[in-house]
Amino acid sequence: MPEKTTQATNAIEVVEHDLDYIVANLDGVLDELAGRHLLIIGGAGFLGYYLTQSIVHFNKSASKPVKMTVYDNFIRGVPAWLTTLSKEPFVSVDTFDVVDPLTSTQGQFDYIIHAASIASPTFYRQYPIETMDANVTGIRNVLEYARTQNKAGLPLGGILFYSTSEIYGDPDPANIPTAETYRGNVSCTGPRACYDESKRYGETLCVNFATQHDVPVRIARPFNNYGPGLKIDDARVLPDFCRDMLNQRDIVMYSDGTPTRTFCYIADAIVGYFRILLLGKNGESYNIGTESPEISMRVLADTVVSVAEDLFDYKGKVVMQTSSDNEYLIDNPNRRCPDITKARTQLKYNPAIDIDTGLRNTLLWYAENREQD
Numbered sequence: 001m002p003e004k005t006t007q008a009t010n011a012i013e014v015v016e017h018d019l020d021y022i023v024a025n026l027d028g029v030l031d032e033l034a035g036r037h038l039l040i041i042g043g044a045g046f047l048g049y050y051l052t053q054s055i056v057h058f059n060k061s062a063s064k065p066v067k068m069t070v071y072d073n074f075i076r077g078v079p080a081w082l083t084t085l086s087k088e089p090f091v092s093v094d095t096f097d098v099v100d101p102l103t104s105t106q107g108q109f110d111y112i113i114h115a116a117s118i119a120s121p122t123f124y125r126q127y128p129i130e131t132m133d134a135n136v137t138g139i140r141n142v143l144e145y146a147r148t149q150n151k152a153g154l155p156l157g158g159i160l161f162y163s164t165s166e167i168y169g170d171p172d173p174a175n176i177p178t179a180e181t182y183r184g185n186v187s188c189t190g191p192r193a194c195y196d197e198s199k200r201y202g203e204t205l206c207v208n209f210a211t212q213h214d215v216p217v218r219i220a221r222p223f224n225n226y227g228p229g230l231k232i233d234d235a236r237v238l239p240d241f242c243r244d245m246l247n248q249r250d251i252v253m254y255s256d257g258t259p260t261r262t263f264c265y266i267a268d269a270i271v272g273y274f275r276i277l278l279l280g281k282n283g284e285s286y287n288i289g290t291e292s293p294e295i296s297m298r299v300l301a302d303t304v305v306s307v308a309e310d311l312f313d314y315k316g317k318v319v320m321q322t323s324s325d326n327e328y329l330i331d332n333p334n335r336r337c338p339d340i341t342k343a344r345t346q347l348k349y350n351p352a353i354d355i356d357t358g359l360r361n362t363l364l365w366y367a368e369n370r371e372q373d
């Protein structure tokens with residue numbers, strides 16, 4: 001059984017409990033990183049927050065510390081937590097665009113996580129070319145680095161490429177819950193195609209560098225993560241609801257409330273990502289998310305209201321509006337729910353944090369971290 005997290009009462013406790021939970025549930029898996037050099041590209045983003053903090057936390061008790069380099073081009077801004085991170089021992093933070101070649105003069109990296117891609121539909125539609133470049137040229141650069149290191153007799157231990165559940169598009173009902181074997185139902189020209197199709201091609205690059213050049217690359221397909229680190233202005237559904245709530249106004253829903261998702265709290269997801277990096281098979285993809293509950297946007301909004309009533313005496317309600325963004329709902333999948341059997345069986349990935357606890361932690365964190373509100 002996974003370790004349980006105890007209930008936090010403020011943002012600092014939320015993060016501390018989550019990091020304890022992550023390291024405990026990795027159950028020695030991170031030991032492989034001890035004394036090695038980890039590069040995280042796109043490390044200033046939402047997932048970057050807990051990926052980097054987990055390593056800092058692990059270093060406090062590691063036999064040998066992990067050396068960590070964090071690169072980002074900061075296209076989505078510089079988060080407040082980055083200043084503190086850059087002062088940590090064994091950590092360096094630099095501006096770097098993954099579209100530029102990665103060479104051994106920058107460092108001898110033993111492990112690389114490629115998380116460099118805007119993930120919010122609102123923002124990747126504003127930067128479609130940059131999004132495609134990050135997921136195609138960017139992963140190609142990482143794979144070429146690994147190929148060069150192989151030739152130099154300095155093979156990497158592992159690479160993690162972040163793909164997405166969006167590569168499945170809008171799955172037909174027979175393929176929900178969706179397993180890794182489903183090939184997808186995706187538009188190659190719609191407003192989301194810059195993201196979905198570049199992730200698909202990025203995966204194809206990974207598979208072929210694994211088979212042709214023995215590059216130890218593994219792929220994550222995240223399904224709707226949420227929690228601390230997700231910018232409140234990121235225009236994803238949960239931060240939007242939380243922002244409304246924290247401003248003591250009604251929660252606005254820009255759909256009829258019927259699309260459904262499962263939501264995976266960040267601490268569970270991060271355990272999954274490190275398990276893929278360190279235990280996954282080369283050239284293989286793994287769904288990371290939770291199978292249940294699959295809830296509608298309406299139920300999600302109502303749950304935010306009830307958790308907020310309890311925590312902050314929130315008095316608002318849920319209202320429906322039409323978005324001023326005409327493309328907001330185009331190609332938005334009706335249902336999204338993963339089959340995580342592969343990660344459960346091969347990686348011992350076992351998400352356990354329920355939605356009420358996750359939302360409670362998220363609201364507590366946002367209450368003290370309302371950047372660009």
Ligand SMILES: NC(=O)c1ccc[n+]([C@@H]2O[C@H](COP(=O)([O-])OP(=O)(O)OC[C@H]3O[C@@H](n4cnc5c(N)ncnc54)[C@H](O)[C@@H]3O)[C@@H](O)[C@H]2O)c1
Pocket residue numbers: 041042043044045046047048071072073074075076077096097098099114115116117118119120133134138162163164165221222223224225226
């Ligand atoms: N969070 C989720 O639920 C989710 C779901 C599916 C896929 N993903 C994938 O996981 C990865 C991380 O997601 P996230 O939620 O942290 O996204 P995010 O948008 O919060 O962070 C992405 C980070 O990458 C940086 N970046 C973008 N382009 C870059 C480039 N060319 N070079 C260097 N840095 C660049 C951004 O500045 C940002 O800091 C992305 O690849 C995303 O597509 C996330």
